Amino acid sequence: MKSGPIELGESKSLSPKAGVRRGVSILDFILRILAFIGTLGSAIAMATTNETLPFSTQFIRFRAEYDDLLTLTFFVAANGVVSAYLLFSLSISIFNIVRSNAQSSRILLVILDTAMLGLLTAGASAAAAIVYLAHNGNARANWFPICQQFNSFCERISGSLIGSFIGVAVLILLILLSAVALSRRK
Template identity: 55%
Template sequence: MRNGDSTTIDVSESSAIAKGKAPLIAVTKQETGGWKRGVAIFDFILRLGAIVAALAAASTMGTSGETLPFFTQFFQFQANYDDLPTFQFFVIAMAIVSGYLVLSLPFSIVSIVRPHAAAPRLLLLILDTVALTLNTSAGAAAASIVYLAHKGNPNTNWLAICQQFGGFCQKISGAVVASFVSVVVFIFLILLSALAIRQA
C-alpha cells in the first residue's frame, strides 16, 4: 500500500511540475515576441525617417543652382549641381537609396506581423548594409566638394566659390547633412536587425 501510495504521489508531483512548466514557457515566448515586435515597429519608424532624409538630400541637391545677378543676360556666372559629376553621382545614389527604403517597408511590416521570422530580417540586414555603403560613399564624395567650395585649395588653384554663390552652397551643404542623417539611421537599422536575428 505504501509503495502504491508513493507511486501515486510521485506521478501527481511530476504531472504538477509538467503543468507548472508549460505556462512559464508560453509566457517567455510571448514576452520575446512582444520585444521583437517592438523592435520591428521601431525599425519601421526609422525607415520612414530615413526615407525623408534621403529624399530631402536628393531633392535639395537636384534643385541646387544659382546665377549671379549683377551680370547681363549674355554674360552670367552660374553654379549648378550638374556642373560637377560628384554631385550628379550624389543625386543618383540618394535616389536609389530612397527607392530601396520605400521598397523595404513591406518587409519591415512583415517583421511586425511575424516577429519570430528570421528570413525578412536577414534580407533587410544584407540590403541595408549595401544601401549604407552607397549612401556613405555618395555623402563623403559630396562632402569633399562642399568643403572645397567653402574653403578652396590654393595649391590646386581651386577657388572658394561660396562667397559669391551663397545660396548654392547652403543647399549643397544641407543636402550633405541630410545624407549623413540617413547614414546614422542606417547604422541603427543594421544594429536592430543584427540584435533581432541574434535573439531569434
C-alpha cells in the same frame, strides 16, 4: 493548462519575447521612414539647387548647378537609389511586424541595408569633399572658394548633406537593431 470552454473576449496574449520582437520591428519601421525622409529630402534639395549671378552685362551670367560636378550628380543618384530601396523595404518591415518570428526576411534586410549604407556613405562623403572645396578652396590646385559668390548655392548643397548623413546614421542603427534581433532569436 486551463480546462473548460474558452469564454468570449478571452484572447491569447503575446509572450514577452514576441512582444519585444514586435517592438523591435515597429522601431525598425519608424527608423526606415526617418531614413527615407532624410535621403529623399537630400536628393531633392541637391537636384533643385542652382544659382545664377549676373556679370557686368545682362548677356553674360555665371551659373552654378549641381550637375556641373559629377560628384554631386552621384550624390543625387545615390540618395535616390537608397530612397527607393527604403520605400521598398517598408513592405518587408511591415511583414516583420506581422510575423515577428520571420528570420530570413530580417537577414535579407541586413544584407541590403549594409549595401545601401555603403552606397549612401560613398555619395555623402564624396559630396562633402566637394562642399569643403566650395567653401575653402585649394590654393595648390588653383581651386578658388566659390561660396563667397554663390552663397545660396553653397547653403543648399551644404544643407542637403545633413539629410544624407542622417540617413547614414539611421542605416547604421537599423543594421545594429537587426543584428541584435537576430542574435536574440534562440
